[in-house]
Amino acid sequence: MQLTLNHYLFVGGLIFAIGFAGVMLRRNILIIFMCLELMLNAANLTLVAFSRFNLTADGLPNYNAQVLVFFIITVAAAEVAVGLAIIVALFRVRQTTHVDDISSLKF
Amino acid sequence: MSPILFYLFSALVLVFAVAVVANRNPVASALSLVVSLLGLAALFVGLNAYFIAAIQVLVYAGAVMVLFLFIIMLLNIQSEARRKMNPLAYIAGGGVTALFVVQLSNVLSHFALGKTEFPPIASGTIDDVHHLGSTLFSTHNLPFQVIGVLILVSTIGVVVLSKRELK
16 A cells, blocks of 8 residues: 555654644653643644655755754754753752643633 | 654654653653653654754754753652542543644544655755755744854753852
8 A cells, every 4th residue: 555645644643643642641740741842743743744745847856844954853852851940940949840740820 | 655664753752751650769750751752763764854864863863862861860859759640631631632633533544634745855865964064054044044143042041040049
């Protein structure tokens, strides 16, 4: 069976769903952060699939989507750096990474 | 990409993504995420996005995940102790995810454009880096400069957030 675009979109959607389940179900802040990265990678996969699918006139992929993937990877790296700095600062104060213990802003 | 390879690498990505979510030990979760990202890079190669696959391995799996592992080791996080967890929360979380997957299959089954095969790509070697670079620096030059400023700002932010109080 030949691969279609829907194959890649479905795999990307599944990766997103698994990351989403992780963000909702896990209670360790670092694992939540890693599941967030999974969701970003799912978006990257769908972007690259669409880039390959929409060919330009001379048979090359549409590179605008791949430029966006490049930006997403860069922004994710910057976000991970800042997020982990916040987590380390929080850990210094609270000595815990369990989300239920860091809920002082909760309504 | 041959369908066998696609299914193989997709299975790799999905199995290790589930391992990220389900593992108690944070180091095992981080390493499972590394394997997942490498499988994803293989899928990118199958989609003829060679530069993005290389960047994925170098930056995402090679720098971001290493940073995660540094922080896990630094904070010396032990395996998560079993805490009393509300079963309703598990049911709700699993239910929302299942609902999302159902909705995804529903949308994709009606997506007629997605059921067509991939069009054949230009034959010969595709000079991926050249074309991506010219697109990046001509059409998307301004976002590129903004990203540079963003990285600078995030570096400064990390340094400021990590400073200890000077006694």
